[in-house]
Amino acid sequence: MSASAKSCSTFPSEPRQVSPLIFLGVAALLICAVLAVSLFAQEKNPFASDPKAAKLGESQFRANCAFCHGLGARGGGRGPDLTRAQKRHGNSDADLFRTINEGIPGTAMPPNGATQQGVGMTAEEIWQVIAYIRSVEKKAPAQPPGNAAQGRGLFYGSAACSTCHMVEGKGGRLGPDLTSTGGVRSVEYIIESIRNPSRRLAQGISEAMKEFSQEYETVTVVTSDGQKIAGVVLNEDSFTLQMMDAREQIHLLEKDKLRSFEKSRESLMPAYDMKTLSEKDLQDIVAFLLSVGSQGGVQ
Ligand code: HEC
Numbered sequence: 189m190s191a192s193a194k195s196c197s198t199f200p201s202e203p204r205q206v207s208p209l210i211f212l213g214v215a216a217l218l219i220c221a222v223l224a225v226s227l228f229a230q231e232k233n234p235f236a237s238d239p240k241a242a243k244l245g246e247s248q249f250r251a252n253c254a255f256c257h258g259l260g261a262r263g264g265g266r267g268p269d270l271t272r273a274q275k276r277h278g279n280s281d282a283d284l285f286r287t288i289n290e291g292i293p294g295t296a297m298p299p300n301g302a303t304q305q306g307v308g309m310t311a312e313e314i315w316q317v318i319a320y321i322r323s324v325e326k327k328a329p330a331q332p333p334g335n336a337a338q339g340r341g342l343f344y345g346s347a348a349c350s351t352c353h354m355v356e357g358k359g360g361r362l363g364p365d366l367t368s369t370g371g372v373r374s375v376e377y378i379i380e381s382i383r384n385p386s387r388r389l390a391q392g393i394s395e396a397m398k399e400f401s402q403e404y405e406t407v408t409v410v411t412s413d414g415q416k417i418a419g420v421v422l423n424e425d426s427f428t429l430q431m432m433d434a435r436e437q438i439h440l441l442e443k444d445k446l447r448s449f450e451k452s453r454e455s456l457m458p459a460y461d462m463k464t465l466s467e468k469d470l471q472d473i474v475a476f477l478l479s480v481g482s483q484g485g486v487q
């Protein structure tokens with residue numbers, strides 16, 4: 189009879205030899221589970237104002253978040269400035285934890301783990317990232333220097349932004365809807381988009397995770413009957429092109445029937461230089477976009 193069979197057969201009659209091990213194992217599991225649950229269910233950051241944790245959080249941030257939220261968390265073309273004192277989706281530690289762990293459905297903000305083939309951050313690492321965000325956060329809500337009411341007037345009036353852009357359901361459709369732009373893009377990015385639109389073409393806000401996200405590319409075609417149409421690409425495959433022209437007409441075209449077809453990365457948006465839009469008017473429009481953007485949040 190082999191030793192293992194013997195120990196098996198004697199197991200029921202000698203429980204005391206085995207139970208301490210099982211007990212230890214179960215206890216360890218329980219402790220782990222309780223620790224994990226408590227880190228996840230915590231209301232306050234266990235690493236609050238711990239500079240070492242903030243440092244660790246900074247490297248997590250570089251690896252997982254800076255791609256969208258920029259270096260130093262100051263925001264970029266794909267994600268908002270996280271140094272703003274006021275957060276749209278809640279300011280408490282628990283709110284930040286939820287946002288980072290679960291993402292923000294319907295936006296480009298991904299749930300934890302979605303950016304690196306499913307390997308997410310541990311609860312501890314999320315808290316370290318929050319410690320980092322707190323360490324770079326400004327203490328008071330920034331007062332944008334511009335005047336939002338004045339900016340609204342310019343947007344729908346003399347600056348003519350609304351001929352191409354919608355805010356809160358009012359305006360044109362050739363350019364992207366700017367209702368949430370203030371909450372999602374950094375101020376530097378918005379200013380750059382107005383002063384120098386071709387530098388970086390806008391990307392669909394909810395599509396940043398796609399490898400090739402939709403861009404507002406400019407396209408000019410000449411149809412077989414000699415009609416010239418300029419506009420933005422809505423959709424395209426090898427054979428067909430869907431585009432919107434400057435009068436918001438949508439065209440579905442077969443590429444092999446076109447006399448010419450040319451795409452460019454030159455934006456259809458005119459560059460607003462200092463002569464067309466003074467620095468003060470620009471600040472007012474930015475203040476307007478920030479004011480509507482921050483109301484668009486969940487809370
Ligand atoms: C693919 C781009 C992308 C990545 C990667 C990303 N975010 Fe975001 N994040 C966004 C966008 C876009 C929003 C704004 C969503 C909205 O409100 O429309 C956002 C919102 C947030 C908010 C809420 C801001 C507020 O005002 O309430 C926090 C906090 C945040 N992100 C933290 C992080 C952290 C931490 C990471 C890394 C672990 C990260 N994000 C990774 C795009 C991204």
Ligand code: HEC
Nearest residue numbers: 347348349352362363378381385389390391404455456457
């Ligand atoms: C003739 C049409 C037109 C006018 C007028 C116009 N835009 Fe644009 N705008 C566009 C198009 C098309 C895009 C997308 C391509 C690009 O990024 O340049 C765009 C992009 C933008 C973006 C970038 C959005 C993003 O999410 O990246 C901002 C911000 C913007 N416009 C603001 C303005 C403001 C403010 C005004 C008025 C001062 C204005 N635009 C006037 C057509 C226009």
